[in-house]
Amino acid sequence: MRRFFIEPGQIRESSAILAGPEVHHLKNVLRLQPGDHIELMDGTGNTFLCVIESLDKDEIQTRILAKNREESPAIRLVIGQALLTGKKMDLIVQKATELGVHTLQPFRADHCSRQDIKIHKEERWDRIILEACKQCGRPVPMFCPQLTGFEELLRLGEASQIKLIFWEKEEHQTLQTIFHSPAGEPPALPCQVLALIGPEGGFSPTEIEKAKIAGFIPVTLGKRILRAETATIAVMAILQFLLGNLARNP
Structure with a gap:
């Protein structure tokens, strides 16, 4: 499954909006479509399983299906x-x-x-x-x-x-x-x-x-x-x- 980094501020309770350079890569290189599943990582330890709902010119709308939190190693x-x-x-x-x-x-x-x-x-x-x-x-x-x-x-x-x-x-x-x-x-x-x-x-x-x-x-x-x-x-x-x-x- 494809993974992308997302700013924490672009994440809502049940949705996430992917913007920035990742949009071009997702749309034009990987050619992902609505209905495809992706993982979004916010850089703080949270990973979101999402489904793409729509692709616009500068952003991608997704719906969050599940959330996982990975804590940093104790050592x-x-x-x-x-x-x-x-x-x-x-x-x-x-x-x-x-x-x-x-x-x-x-x-x-x-x-x-x-x-x-x-x-x-x-x-x-x-x-x-x-x-x-x-x-x-x-x-x-x-x-x-x-x-x-x-x-x-x-x-x-x-x-x-x-x-x-x-x-x-x-x-x-x-x-x-x-x-x-x-x-x-x-x-x-x-x-x-x-x-x-x-x-x-x-x-x-x-x-x-x-x-x-x-x-x-x-x-x-x-x-x-x-x-x-x-x-x-x-x-x-x-x-x-x-x-x-x-x-x-x-």
Whole structure:
């Protein structure tokens, strides 16, 4: 079923009016007709099953058949991602959205090949997030703030109960040792986990030391050398599993 985002103000008790750019896509690209069913998401967690009643030039009238509310996960996963080259960041933005990451914070690292991004890339990331939400049925878009520096990112970690930095030279500390006690019982789960992932060249020794001082735990993903984008996707999937965020709602 096709999904579209709608402004909360366009929703009434039993009807909803879809307007804006989505109208052209629904009418002229998908060629949906009155009687077709669609899902409308208001960006706050509400999803509405609707039937199209009429198509006008600038808006589409729908009747609401059912409403579903999806609450945000109790444990938020925040990913700090160093800038990657080419279109790798586009892939990370898409997969982070699909995997339910709460926030993806891009940042500059010492070994980044580029130290800045153009405004149009941020706008493209916003579009990628919305399209990924429609594809996977995520009702609340992922938050992707503006590019920041490494030290600013470390200060943002004060809001997280578990702070991780993935480092290829770490030899002992793994996600399993962090999230499971020696007795086999999982520790008390946090409200927010922040994981930092470096660029293609990895983190510099200076960055690792600064992160340690700020309370970040260096973590290894194992003996294999992973591409930067592979490492990020693996980290997101493993952490979401450990945090219980991949389970179906009851």
